[in-house]
Amino acid sequence: MRLWGLAVFLVGAALAAQGAVVGFFDDEIASTDPTMLGRINRDGAASDWGGPKAWPGLTATSTTFHYTEYSFPVIWDGNYFQIEILDPYAAVFASGYQDTFTPAPGPTSSNYLGDPGSSGFLFFQVYVPTSHSLDLVVNNVAALSGGVSNPYWVTVEEFSDSMYTDPTPPVPEPASMALTVAGLAALVLTRRRGPWGQ
Amino acid sequence: MKSRTFLRWAAVLPLALSPAFAADIADSAKQQIAQVLAIKKTFSPAMQKMDSATAFGLLRSRGSLPVWMNAIIDENTTGFVDVQIGANATAAFRAYVVSLGGAIRNASPNNDVLVASVPVASLESLAARPEVKSVSRPGLATTNVGAVTSQGYVSHRVKDEIAQLGLTGLGVKVGVMSDSASAARVSALIASGDLPASTVVLPGQSGAPGTDEGAAMMEIVHDMAPNAQIYFATAFTSTEAGFAANILALAQAGCKVIVDDVTWFDEGVFQDGIVAQAVNTVTAAGVTYFSAAGNDGNLSSGTSGTWEGDFVSGGSLSSGAIFSLGETGTLQRFGANNYLAISAVGSSRVYSLKWSDPLGGSCNDYDLFITDSAGTTVKAWSAGEQNCTQDPVEILQGASSGANVLVAGDKIVVVLYSGAARALHVGSHRGRILNGTGGATFGHNAAANAVSTAAVYWNSQFAGTVPFVGGAANPDESFSSDGPRKIFYAPAGTPITTNNYLFGTGGGTTLVKPDAAGADGVTAHTPGFSPFFGTSAAAPHLAGIAALILQARPSYTPAQVKAAIFNTALDNMATGIDRDSGHGIVNALAAVQYARSH
Numbered sequence: 001m002r003l004w005g006l007a008v009f010l011v012g013a014a015l016a017a018q019g020a021v022v023g024f025f026d027d028e029i030a031s032t033d034p035t036m037l038g039r040i041n042r043d044g045a046a047s048d049w050g051g052p053k054a055w056p057g058l059t060a061t062s063t064t065f066h067y068t069e070y071s072f073p074v075i076w077d078g079n080y081f082q083i084e085i086l087d088p089y090a091a092v093f094a095s096g097y098q099d100t101f102t103p104a105p106g107p108t109s110s111n112y113l114g115d116p117g118s119s120g121f122l123f124f125q126v127y128v129p130t131s132h133s134l135d136l137v138v139n140n141v142a143a144l145s146g147g148v149s150n151p152y153w154v155t156v157e158e159f160s161d162s163m164y165t166d167p168t169p170p171v172p173e174p175a176s177m178a179l180t181v182a183g184l185a186a187l188v189l190t191r192r193r194g195p196w197g198q
Numbered sequence: 199m200k201s202r203t204f205l206r207w208a209a210v211l212p213l214a215l216s217p218a219f220a221a222d223i224a225d226s227a228k229q230q231i232a233q234v235l236a237i238k239k240t241f242s243p244a245m246q247k248m249d250s251a252t253a254f255g256l257l258r259s260r261g262s263l264p265v266w267m268n269a270i271i272d273e274n275t276t277g278f279v280d281v282q283i284g285a286n287a288t289a290a291f292r293a294y295v296v297s298l299g300g301a302i303r304n305a306s307p308n309n310d311v312l313v314a315s316v317p318v319a320s321l322e323s324l325a326a327r328p329e330v331k332s333v334s335r336p337g338l339a340t341t342n343v344g345a346v347t348s349q350g351y352v353s354h355r356v357k358d359e360i361a362q363l364g365l366t367g368l369g370v371k372v373g374v375m376s377d378s379a380s381a382a383r384v385s386a387l388i389a390s391g392d393l394p395a396s397t398v399v400l401p402g403q404s405g406a407p408g409t410d411e412g413a414a415m416m417e418i419v420h421d422m423a424p425n426a427q428i429y430f431a432t433a434f435t436s437t438e439a440g441f442a443a444n445i446l447a448l449a450q451a452g453c454k455v456i457v458d459d460v461t462w463f464d465e466g467v468f469q470d471g472i473v474a475q476a477v478n479t480v481t482a483a484g485v486t487y488f489s490a491a492g493n494d495g496n497l498s499s500g501t502s503g504t505w506e507g508d509f510v511s512g513g514s515l516s517s518g519a520i521f522s523l524g525e526t527g528t529l530q531r532f533g534a535n536n537y538l539a540i541s542a543v544g545s546s547r548v549y550s551l552k553w554s555d556p557l558g559g560s561c562n563d564y565d566l567f568i569t570d571s572a573g574t575t576v577k578a579w580s581a582g583e584q585n586c587t588q589d590p591v592e593i594l595q596g597a598s599s600g601a602n603v604l605v606a607g608d609k610i611v612v613v614l615y616s617g618a619a620r621a622l623h624v625g626s627h628r629g630r631i632l633n634g635t636g637g638a639t640f641g642h643n644a645a646a647n648a649v650s651t652a653a654v655y656w657n658s659q660f661a662g663t664v665p666f667v668g669g670a671a672n673p674d675e676s677f678s679s680d681g682p683r684k685i686f687y688a689p690a691g692t693p694i695t696t697n698n699y700l701f702g703t704g705g706g707t708t709l710v711k712p713d714a715a716g717a718d719g720v721t722a723h724t725p726g727f728s729p730f731f732g733t734s735a736a737a738p739h740l741a742g743i744a745a746l747i748l749q750a751r752p753s754y755t756p757a758q759v760k761a762a763i764f765n766t767a768l769d770n771m772a773t774g775i776d777r778d779s780g781h782g783i784v785n786a787l788a789a790v791q792y793a794r795s796h
Contacts, residue, residue: 020662020663021661021662024662045725045726045728046721046728046729048345048346048721048723048728049345049346050345050346050390050392050723051345082662082663084657084660084662086660122729123657123721123729125346125721153660155657155660155661155662157662157663159663162345162346162347163347163351163357164347164349164351164352164357164663
């Protein structure tokens with residue numbers, strides 16, 4: 001699992017002025033990624049902040065698929081997650097879980113939060129309680145090697161409400177106050193590439 | 199292929215750099231606080247009934263505040279202010295408010311609160327009335343406008359406008375027209391807060407059963423103008439006359455903004471038909487009308503499903519599959535060929551041919567055929583009679599199954615059965631054709647007085663939920679219908695240019711259509727509409743923004759509303775006004791600021 005989210009704690013006074021993007025990356029399913037039997041049924045209904053989405057069930061339960069995971073902790077009061085997938089090959093499918101994803105041997109409803117309902121160029125929204133993390137799972141949708149090595153792009157945003165309000169840092173406790181949380185800031189900046197991988 | 203992974207994180211400011219918390223505030227701030235309190239002590243009894251914003255706003259308008267306070271309190275540029283009046287709103291009191299030059303917006307069910315727009319200069323007199331208990335600014339929209347909110351709320355800067363200017367569409371009625379908004383869906387959306395409790399579906403006009411697309415459109419209007427009242431009437435009546443009647447009915451119900459997302463395939467291209475005429479009627483009566491431009495593709499994206507041009511003879515029809523049906527006449531020459539090749543068949547399977555004769559008076563007879571790719575077998579046709587009493591329209595719908603199912607490679611053939619050369623419009627209605635042209639949007643969607651709306655994906659910039667910036671970062675959707683729209687006849691059928699009905703000779707007039715662009719691909723709570731793509735989603739964003747403008751300027755005409763929208767739009771696609779998105783992407787904050795100062 002790519003644990004970028006656990007490696008970086010955004011404790012600064014401000015997230016980017018342009019909103020609450022906490023993840024923006026491209027990737028592809030690799031043939032060495034772990035496998036599961038079956039995948040979530042693409043029922044055409046995207047989950048949103050209006051309420052939990054019912055578990056859509058599984059399909060192709062005898063077929064092996066590869067998957068990869070990314071973890072994003074809830075930052076401050078950023079419980080409202082919006083995940084956008086740009087998947088020009090319609091080769092992958094994304095789903096969200098609370099904290100952990102444990103195929104047995106395929107996806108289960110345990111910790112399931114939501115999904116976009118389809119593959120392609122879509123987004124979905126889920127609510128993650130404070131002190132928990134979004135475990136974003138991306139799997140290919142054709143048997144075993146189908147879709148492997150097809151690139152996709154992901155944007156993950158956190159908001160403090162359904163009106164797209166940026167997360168708000170907690171009010172510091174008064175007084176004793178030398179603010180001493182510098183040690184929590186482990187900022188990771190990698191080389192930046194454009195969203196199209198050019 | 200090696201995995202390519204990169205990461206970009208939001209900027210972080212380590213909290214450790216923050217200064218230690220101050221034990222006290224500075225003397226300069228203390229002095230300013232003292233000045234505020236000193237002014238407060240001078241409030242008249244009438245001003246004491248006002249909330250702080252209203253009272254200090256009144257003093258600012260009189261020039262009675264220190265300079266430093268003027269930088270904080272907005273200047274009132276209109277001379278009017280929306281206020282919530284705690285009073286027994288009797289008929290006599292209401293008449294008094296009107297006598298001051300005010301306008302009643304709303305009243306609480308038990309008449310103990312009145313919302314009105316009143317002249318700033320009359321505020322103190324109003325508050326001094328013995329029956330008035332309080333005068334305050336109306337509550338801003340709550341932060342919870344329902345379970346889900348369109349991303350267009352951010353993209354169009356409505357979020358910024360509400361935060362900075364506080365306008366929410368209060369007092370404005372917006373009418374929405376689409377296929378349906380069932381009672382059950384409307385009730386559920388009201389319960390979830392995604393529609394206001396005051397939502398009205400005109401009796402018998404829900405359009406149910408349907409897809410509830412109208413409900414999803416209403417959600418978007420509510421997201422953009424949380425305090426506007428929303429009305430709905432179906433556009434899926436059995437006739438276009440019914441559609442036109444519902445437009446008039448919404449205007450009669452007091453809607454100052456109306457939006458629709460419907461196209462009737464047989465609407466006129468080169469002349470306003472009955473629906474467009476209804477749009478003209480309500481516009482003349484002060485309604486600002488928005489219409490989805492359509493999802494029939496555009497030339498700029500290479501997705502055109504339209505061909506427009508003049509009739510050019512491709513020779514007599516003297517052989518072949520069409521001739522064998524008994525058809526005679528002259529083939530239309532499309533560039534190098536006597537046909538247009540279909541590159542993709544639209545889901546509607548509908549193809550139309552229209553030409554520049556008046557509606558109800560076509561004396562030139564054109565026919566439409568579709569053959570297989572070899573041109574040996576006719577798969578579909580429309581060959582009605584036009585002998586001076588019919589519309590200049592031929593429409594066919596391809597088979598849904600069997601040997602004659604339309605496929606890519608099939609050929610569109612046009613025959614002039616009898617008569618003279620005219621300008622032609624071939625539409626494939628969400629299909630694609632090779633060698634297509636612009637001019638996809640037509641009918642009332644491109645009416646002269648409607649704001650024809652193109653679509654831009656809310657995250658076309660792929661930067662998350664952020665405001666549109668225009669330019670290359672925010673291109674139109676590839677399916678969004680383009681313009682321009684050539685018109686050869688006035689609505690009554692009078693030629694615009696007598697005896698000149700061709701593109702090549704400069705006949706008619708050309709309208710800039712679409713006019714502007716709005717967000718699509720957004721989330722809505724109505725099942726099946728998340729994401730909600732298409733110009734059907736874009737148009738209600740603009741309708742909601744119009745409601746914000748009208749709250750700021752209640753007396754604005756449609757032309758003035760459009761000026762506020764167009765003059766502040768973010769240019770995208772080709773530089774300047776273009777055939778894809780007209781003036782560009784609407785910016786709610788800038789549009790309302792413009793309205794407040796013009």
